[in-house]
Amino acid sequence: MTVSPENQKLRPEMETDTEGAREEALRRAISGGARPAKPNGIATSFTFGWRALLKIKYIPEQLIDATIFPIMFLLMFTYLFGGALAGSTGDYLQFLLPGILVQTIVTLTMYTGVELNNDITKGIFDRFRSLPIWHPSVLVGALMVDGVRYTMASAIMIILGLILGFRPEGGILGMVAAVLLLQVFAFSLSWIWTTLGMIMRSEKSLMGVSMMVMFPLTFISNVFVDPETMPSWLQGFVEINPISLVVTAVRGLMHGTVTFAEISWVLVAAVILTAVFAPLTMYLYRNKN
Amino acid sequence: MNDQPQKELAIKAAGLVKKFGEERAVDGVDLAVQRGTVYGFLGPNGAGKTTTIRMLATLLSPDGGSATVLGYDLATEADKVRSHVSLTGQFASVDEDLTGLENLILIGRLMGYTRKEARDRGTELLHAFGLEDAARRQVKKYSGGMRRRIDIAASIVVTPDLLFLDEPTTGLDPRSRNQVWSIVRTLVSTGTTVLLTTQYLEEADQLADRIAVIDRGRIIAEGTSGELKASLGTGSLQVRLLHPEDRPRAEQLLAEKLNTSIILETDPSALSAQVSDTTQASTALSALTKANIEVTDFSLGQPSLDEVFLQLTGKPAEEEEAVK
Structure with a gap:
């Protein structure tokens, strides 16, 4: 031991001194929490959005789905199937890009549901639920950040597509409108996953179920091929598949051939999904055991 | 409202x-x-x-x-x-x-x-x-x-x-x-x-x-x-013996002197009892000494949660499956 006797003597005194100061700081801090005015739902939604952005900052890997995957899929499908399905990769790209864009964004809608499920398993869910706030903002905030993800993925895919030879006749306006419409649909679809996120026991089971739903829905659609070559019973399904409705509208907007009815169908689907699953999610949220 | x-x-x-x-x-x-x-x-x-x-x-x-x-x-x-x-x-x-x-x-x-x-x-x-x-x-x-x-x-x-x-x-x-x-x-x-x-x-x-x-x-x-x-007694008297083979003798002796039930711990040389006051503890110690039972550890402590439960419910506090 190299501690000198003076030092040893000093130590307990210092300790009590800081302990006393700590105690005083504690007392002040505890009584210092004045109650501010209750914030509105928009403010708390933005706060939850800030939380979701921080999560991206700390776990940047979660952006792989929104960046690397779209590039991979677009390249793979264009060059694997283009020649066989449309005669040339260039022609196929005109058809494929809007479809695969929808498929990619639709797969990203699972995020908020999965995060919600994580919050429940970890316990912070209880903290949020015991706060005097507008409770849907927990999810609305996260969904707003999902919008950032969608925009990022869309931009990457469209830019890569343009480099590869995608020539949309709807121009920039058409592409922006297509991405916006897709975002509206994605927002409404997210509520299915938040509902399941409230019910499923774990992130894994939630992912399993959502893959089971999304895989057939995106493939048995008009994302990759024109349904005309399919047997008629399958065509029937493809036509009512909401994913096909979205793909038709997005394709139409990008190529400048969209009809009012095509856009309306997507909006109707979005309203129905939100009207059913958003209240259902919040009902489960309030009554979670 | x-x-x-x-x-x-x-x-x-x-x-x-x-x-x-x-x-x-x-x-x-x-x-x-x-x-x-x-x-x-x-x-x-x-x-x-x-x-x-x-x-x-x-x-x-x-x-x-x-x-x-x-x-x-x-x-x-x-x-x-x-x-x-x-x-x-x-x-x-x-x-x-x-x-x-x-x-x-x-x-x-x-x-x-x-x-x-x-x-x-x-x-x-x-x-x-x-x-x-x-x-x-x-x-x-x-x-x-x-x-x-x-x-x-x-x-x-x-x-x-x-x-x-x-x-x-x-x-x-x-x-x-x-x-x-x-x-x-x-x-x-x-x-x-x-x-x-x-x-x-x-x-x-x-x-x-x-x-x-x-x-x-x-x-x-x-x-x-x-x-x-107060309703549970002052606390728990814990005794550990030098020779585990003395335990039956100690148990009998303590039961007589303290007029209460003696708990045999899982440690073969340990036993415990609920006592209502400290004089009972000294009675117990002197009785054990007189009987030539060698004691390595002797303490009067607060009742543990287990003992509180035993006292209140007549059964040990079992860990039931946690409810969500």
């Missing part, structure tokens, strides 16, 4: 029931908690402590009974209750991916502070809780004690009138436990009411003004720690 809540009681509950399927996790709990006091729920895992707290914090709706929290009706004024209470759950109630400071800012913003106010408040709390060095570290990298403190700090960003603490010190080392205790004491001294659950009699004894012992969803004893101890 009642905006003039009654002053004296923080919690008043009558016949609270919560069922999970067939099981009655909480089976008719009555409560009266005075404002500005610490109330302790003492019981083993699965006794219904957490479920009761979750009902009082508006996280679960009761299947029966009624309660007012801070004068507000739990069933019809849940939002008012939420504005005045705060809950620190048994598990992480902060976001482990974010830093300590970010967590406090998050809560502060949600409560209505401006960005700057939330940051200042967070910094103040981190300093007061001895976490200033960890302000910019992700909570998942915190130690158990630090995590507990940030949990509590998050609960008092806006000073609550009533704080629920679910097993605040389970799994903590003694130093961290003392820190949490001192936080609770300071909270109460500034006027906050605290309802805490614990599995440790010592903790309830140290902190709580009144204690309710809970078993299988029911309150089986209630009172100040002094009242409970």
Whole structure:
């Protein structure tokens, strides 16, 4: 031991001194929490959005789905199937890009549901639920950040597509409108996953179920091929598949051939999904055991 | 609506029931908690402590009974209750991916502070809780004690009138436990009411003004720690013998002298008994010495939770399967 006797003597005194100061700081801090005015739902939604952005900052890997995957899929499908399905990769790209864009964004809608499920398993869910706030903002905030993800993925895919030879006749306006419409649909679809996120026991089971739903829905659609070559019973399904409705509208907007009815169908689907699953999610949220 | 809540009681509950399927996790709990006091729920895992707290914090709706929290009706004024209470759950109630400071800012913003106010408040709390060095570290990298403190700090960003603490010190080392205790004491001294659950009699004894012992969803004893101890005897006499083969003899002797049932511990050389006062302990020691039974360890301690249970229910406190 190299501690000198003076030092040893000093130590307990210092300790009590800081302990006393700590105690005083504690007392002040505890009584210092004045109650501010209750914030509105928009403010708390933005706060939850800030939380979701921080999560991206700390776990940047979660952006792989929104960046690397779209590039991979677009390249793979264009060059694997283009020649066989449309005669040339260039022609196929005109058809494929809007479809695969929808498929990619639709797969990203699972995020908020999965995060919600994580919050429940970890316990912070209880903290949020015991706060005097507008409770849907927990999810609305996260969904707003999902919008950032969608925009990022869309931009990457469209830019890569343009480099590869995608020539949309709807121009920039058409592409922006297509991405916006897709975002509206994605927002409404997210509520299915938040509902399941409230019910499923774990992130894994939630992912399993959502893959089971999304895989057939995106493939048995008009994302990759024109349904005309399919047997008629399958065509029937493809036509009512909401994913096909979205793909038709997005394709139409990008190529400048969209009809009012095509856009309306997507909006109707979005309203129905939100009207059913958003209240259902919040009902489960309030009554979670 | 009642905006003039009654002053004296923080919690008043009558016949609270919560069922999970067939099981009655909480089976008719009555409560009266005075404002500005610490109330302790003492019981083993699965006794219904957490479920009761979750009902009082508006996280679960009761299947029966009624309660007012801070004068507000739990069933019809849940939002008012939420504005005045705060809950620190048994598990992480902060976001482990974010830093300590970010967590406090998050809560502060949600409560209505401006960005700057939330940051200042967070910094103040981190300093007061001895976490200033960890302000910019992700909570998942915190130690158990630090995590507990940030949990509590998050609960008092806006000073609550009533704080629920679910097993605040389970799994903590003694130093961290003392820190949490001192936080609770300071909270109460500034006027906050605290309802805490614990599995440790010592903790309830140290902190709580009144204690309710809970078993299988029911309150089986209630009172100040002094009242409970008086009803249970002074404590537990622990004896360890040098030679395990002496134990049957010691058991017989102690049973005669103390006129109480002797508990044979799993350690083959140890036995224990409930005694009502210290003179009984000295009687026991002299009897053992006279009989030439060599004793290596002899102590009079507070009854453990197990002993309290044994005394109150006639059966040991078994760990039942924890209820969600």
